[in-house]
Amino acid sequence: MHAPETSGDFKTYIDAQEKKSLLRFLTCGSVDDGKSTLIGRLLYDTKLLFDDQLAALERDSKKHGTSGDDIDFALLVDGLEAEREQGITIDVAYRYFATEKRKFIVADTPGHEQYTRNMATGASNSELAVILVDARKGVLGQTRRHAYIASLLGIRHVVLAVNKIDLVDFSQDVFDEIVGDFLDFAAPLEFASVVPIPISARFGDNVIANSANMPWFTGAPLLQVLETIDVDSALADGPFRLPVQWVNRPDLDFRGFSGTVAGGSVTVGDVVAVAGSGRTSTVTRIVTMDGDQDTAAAGAAVTLTLADEVDVSRGDVLCVASARPEVSDQFAAHLIWMGEEQLYPGRQYIMKLATSSVTAQVTALKHKVDVNNLEHLAAKTLHLNEIGYVNISLAAPVAFDRYRDNRDTGGFILIDRFTNATVGAGMIDFGLRRATNVHWQALDVDKHARARLKLQKPVVLWFTGLSGSGKSTIANLVERSLHAQGRHTYILDGDNVRHGLNRDLGFTDEDRVENIRRVGEAAKLFVDAGLIVLVSFISPFRSERRMARELLGAGEFVEVFVDTPIDVCMMRDPKGLYQKAKAGAIKNFTGIDSPYEPPEAAEIVLKTAEGDPTTHAETILRYLRDNGYCG
Amino acid sequence: MREVAASFANPVMLYSIGKDSSVMLHIAMKAFYPSRPPFPLLHVDTTWKFREMISFRDETAKRLGLELLVHVNEEGIARGINPFDSGSALHTQIMKTESLKQALDKYGFDAAFGGARRDEEKSRAKERIFSFRSATHAWDPKNQRPELWRVYNTRINKGESIRVFPLSNWTELDIWQYILAENIPIVPLYFAKRRPVVAREGTLIMVDDDRMKLLPGEVVQNRQVRFRTLGCYPLTGAIESEADTLEAIVAEMLAARTSERQGRLIDSDERASMEKKKREGYF
Numbered sequence: 042m043h044a045p046e047t048s049g050d051f052k053t054y055i056d057a058q059e060k061k062s063l064l065r066f067l068t069c070g071s072v073d074d075g076k077s078t079l080i081g082r083l084l085y086d087t088k089l090l091f092d093d094q095l096a097a098l099e100r101d102s103k104k105h106g107t108s109g110d111d112i113d114f115a116l117l118v119d120g121l122e123a124e125r126e127q128g129i130t131i132d133v134a135y136r137y138f139a140t141e142k143r144k145f146i147v148a149d150t151p152g153h154e155q156y157t158r159n160m161a162t163g164a165s166n167s168e169l170a171v172i173l174v175d176a177r178k179g180v181l182g183q184t185r186r187h188a189y190i191a192s193l194l195g196i197r198h199v200v201l202a203v204n205k206i207d208l209v210d211f212s213q214d215v216f217d218e219i220v221g222d223f224l225d226f227a228a229p230l231e232f233a234s235v236v237p238i239p240i241s242a243r244f245g246d247n248v249i250a251n252s253a254n255m256p257w258f259t260g261a262p263l264l265q266v267l268e269t270i271d272v273d274s275a276l277a278d279g280p281f282r283l284p285v286q287w288v289n290r291p292d293l294d295f296r297g298f299s300g301t302v303a304g305g306s307v308t309v310g311d312v313v314a315v316a317g318s319g320r321t322s323t324v325t326r327i328v329t330m331d332g333d334q335d336t337a338a339a340g341a342a343v344t345l346t347l348a349d350e351v352d353v354s355r356g357d358v359l360c361v362a363s364a365r366p367e368v369s370d371q372f373a374a375h376l377i378w379m380g381e382e383q384l385y386p387g388r389q390y391i392m393k394l395a396t397s398s399v400t401a402q403v404t405a406l407k408h409k410v411d412v413n414n415l416e417h418l419a420a421k422t423l424h425l426n427e428i429g430y431v432n433i434s435l436a437a438p439v440a441f442d443r444y445r446d447n448r449d450t451g452g453f454i455l456i457d458r459f460t461n462a463t464v465g466a467g468m469i470d471f472g473l474r475r476a477t478n479v480h481w482q483a484l485d486v487d488k489h490a491r492a493r494l495k496l497q498k499p500v501v502l503w504f505t506g507l508s509g510s511g512k513s514t515i516a517n518l519v520e521r522s523l524h525a526q527g528r529h530t531y532i533l534d535g536d537n538v539r540h541g542l543n544r545d546l547g548f549t550d551e552d553r554v555e556n557i558r559r560v561g562e563a564a565k566l567f568v569d570a571g572l573i574v575l576v577s578f579i580s581p582f583r584s585e586r587r588m589a590r591e592l593l594g595a596g597e598f599v600e601v602f603v604d605t606p607i608d609v610c611m612m613r614d615p616k617g618l619y620q621k622a623k624a625g626a627i628k629n630f631t632g633i634d635s636p637y638e639p640p641e642a643a644e645i646v647l648k649t650a651e652g653d654p655t656t657h658a659e660t661i662l663r664y665l666r667d668n669g670y671c672g
Numbered sequence: 673m674r675e676v677a678a679s680f681a682n683p684v685m686l687y688s689i690g691k692d693s694s695v696m697l698h699i700a701m702k703a704f705y706p707s708r709p710p711f712p713l714l715h716v717d718t719t720w721k722f723r724e725m726i727s728f729r730d731e732t733a734k735r736l737g738l739e740l741l742v743h744v745n746e747e748g749i750a751r752g753i754n755p756f757d758s759g760s761a762l763h764t765q766i767m768k769t770e771s772l773k774q775a776l777d778k779y780g781f782d783a784a785f786g787g788a789r790r791d792e793e794k795s796r797a798k799e800r801i802f803s804f805r806s807a808t809h810a811w812d813p814k815n816q817r818p819e820l821w822r823v824y825n826t827r828i829n830k831g832e833s834i835r836v837f838p839l840s841n842w843t844e845l846d847i848w849q850y851i852l853a854e855n856i857p858i859v860p861l862y863f864a865k866r867r868p869v870v871a872r873e874g875t876l877i878m879v880d881d882d883r884m885k886l887l888p889g890e891v892v893q894n895r896q897v898r899f900r901t902l903g904c905y906p907l908t909g910a911i912e913s914e915a916d917t918l919e920a921i922v923a924e925m926l927a928a929r930t931s932e933r934q935g936r937l938i939d940s941d942e943r944a945s946m947e948k949k950k951r952e953g954y955f
Binding site for chain 2: 134135136137139146158159161162165166286287289290291295297299300301328329330331342344355379391393394395396448449452453454456461462463466
């Protein structure tokens with residue numbers, strides 16, 4: 042890059058700069074394949090390094106470098122202290138450079154196995170992947186994993202950079218063998234193009250210019266490929282989508298819908314639909330600060346106004362009326378698990394898709410994918426960095442497209458409800474049914490009518506606590522008193538339910554989640570029948586207790602924490618279970634080798650180490666009286 | 673930006689008065705048009721900013737009709753912290769990092785926009801666009817949320833907050849081109865002019881007021897200079913330049929052989945200094 046001399050040149054230069062296209066690509070490969078070195082080399086060779094950065098690099102190379110007296114380009118891009126010391130890239134780093142032809146944003150992604158989620162992150166915003174292979178090692182498990190993730194995230198173009206070719210004497214045979222291996226594996230991944238290039242990132246062979254060391258290689262060098270490859274997606278030609286981010290109401294006279302066009306384009310006068318409600322209207326204005334526009338294309342941030350007063354809020358998708366997205370509360374998707382804690386099918390997570398947020402659960406885990414050979418394996422859960430194919434069910438229908446048709450309206454994240462961590466990334470494959478076709482059957486006799494007849498307010502008393510804490514004993518006493526008063530009650534007891542409804546479930550964490558989900562649903566039906574329901578389950582996880590709470594209406598869920606120290610429970614050990622668990626005869630026993638998460642805000646807390654069961658039952662009965670459950 | 677306004681209870685825009693802040697503010701005006709941005713501006717004032725920055729700040733808020741909050745770490749003032757005697761590291765720590773935390777706590781902001789760019793410095797290259805901070809404002813580079821597509825996880829617990837960097841993917845050149853294309857007002861200090869400076873430790877420091885004491889042998893000279901970045905005047909080096917128009921600045925930048933942060937004395941204090949400051953809560 043050089044500065045223009047005269048003002049005429051300058052104008053031309055600036056115009057050219059603004060017209061340059063942008064290519065976003067990521068580099069991936071195994072540890073020590075030389076990703077950071079390659080990026081450093083690209084920055085260096087395209088003269089994007091400033092003198093002070095170069096001086097710092099030379100200084101650091103002497104101190105930490107692994108390249109002897111030569112400049113260690115990896116030091117240029119490895120930013121965080123910890124990884125600098127370990128010599129591993131542990132996160133996604135973004136780099137920027139430009140040539141005369143194009144601007145580039147590079148996502149430098151890690152090769153280390155446990156950080157695969159970052160590679161998916163980098164891939165989600167990239168159009169091309171440079172996959173590095175160490176010429177001495179050939180195609181590895183990591184190489185396959187990265188190629189698969191790139192394909193899964195919709196990357197259509199791959200450059201296979203066979204690096205460190207200098208260390209195998211620039212051998213064409215080695216190169217051909219690696220390329221063959223890769224193409225065999227990648228065939229089902231349906232890349233639109235795979236460009237193999239033999240390179241040496243350290244010495245610059247075939248990076249920006251063809252190398253004299255490899256006369257047998259007749260293809261273009263890396264930079265030329267990056268500058269010229271055509272990655273235009275069909276997005277701009279696709280159907281119009283505008284996920285509404287924000288309703289713009291500066292005053293009573295103006296009501297606009299703001300967002301970034303996620304597909305296709307829109308023109309004033311177009312008929313658009315609100316995907317969820319199906320209502321249609323006509324676009325009257327496309328408002329920007331620089332004046333109204335006639336049309337807006339994918340990528341433009343705009344505010345639309347409509348001719349009619351249709352109900353639109355954040356999370357809705359405005360779309361072209363003739364090609365609408367699917368609207369459903371169930372779909373099938375690929376899911377990459379990114380949480381430290383494993384996936385629990387049945388647990389509720391928050392799903393964020395475009396601008397909508399809704400409660401979601403994985404209802405079926407069809408299979409997980411072995412990334413080494415793309416085989417499907419049966420699975421009950423997904424751990425960090427595992428990829429599965431799942432059905433997802435939502436608390437409310439949302440509008441979406443298939444991921445392969447639109448990344449912005451087909452890609453979603455799952456968020457843990459307690460830690461708020463992003464634990465999963467999903468790509469929608471297809472909707473499972475049209476939610477609009479399944480209606481809730483409205484019935485004339487409702488919960489309130491049934492409850493009135495019984496002179497009580499239906500409620501779930503949810504007893505949670507360790508095994509042996511006294512849940513069942515106290516629940517039993519409470520029910521006896523209520524029954525004597527003529528109240529209509531039912532006890533759902535953990536052990537009893539496992540004899541019937543839940544006899545197919547074991548005691549792994551996944552099964553415990555499903556156990557509680559079913560009991561929550563059953564309790565909900567009993568509440569609907571007007572009963573006072575006593576649920577006596579260990580229910581060790583906060584998430585599932587919260588899920589049960591949210592199934593029910595306000596005031597219909599009373600959490601009773603039977604708070605008994607574990608040593609007291611062990612001493613009581615009414616069923617001899619602690620003894621067996623300690624001896625290793627029972628696995629996944631709560632408090633021994635499976636966790637218990639105590640409630641943070643239970644309505645009633647009973648300290649059973651003090652007082653007798655009758656006193657504690659009294660406490661609960663008083664609560665029911667004071668809060669109007671027993672009229 | 674609209675994502676933040678729609679998802680958080682109490683957002684704020686950190687306004688540092690520099691060129692990046694000017695661009696960020698301009699984008700905010702566009703994002704919410706015809707409404708005004710639904711959040712105030714916050715300036716963490718070290719009391720050592722150039723006088724021209726302060727007057728520009730006040731004019732800008734007035735011109736755009738936005739609420740401007742100014743926070744000064746009074747405790748630091750009382751302790752007599754200043755860049756000359758306390759050293760740049762301590763001054764930055766107390767008057768910027770600590771002061772920013774004070775201000776965020778005082779107003780209870782749960783989301784704060786900043787104008788940082790990933791191309792500025794190595795540790796910033798790994799920063800998220802939505803960057804999660806604990807209740808103590810700490811940044812843990814190993815425990816950041818993955819950011820896929822344009823879907824941002826905006827959920828936080830009480831007391832936690834998010835820093836948002838809308839200009840993450842911009843380069844210095846992008847910033848100048850945008851200022852040029854959109855005709856965005858910037859502080860006049862970016863344009864070359866004859867200004868009183870002294871040469872100190874290899875950089876040119878502008879004598880902005882009489883708090884600057886001359887060291888033995890230093891002479892105030894009037895030189896044609898401008899600034900590539902703006903901060904506290906005693907810590908910000910000027911460069912000699914004839915560039916007094918936007919076009920000339922861009923042309924000069926294209927020919928430049930040093931990165932913009934070179935003039936910033938805080939970066940070179942120690943290796944990986946920026947990363948350390950960020951963990952402590954610096955922007």
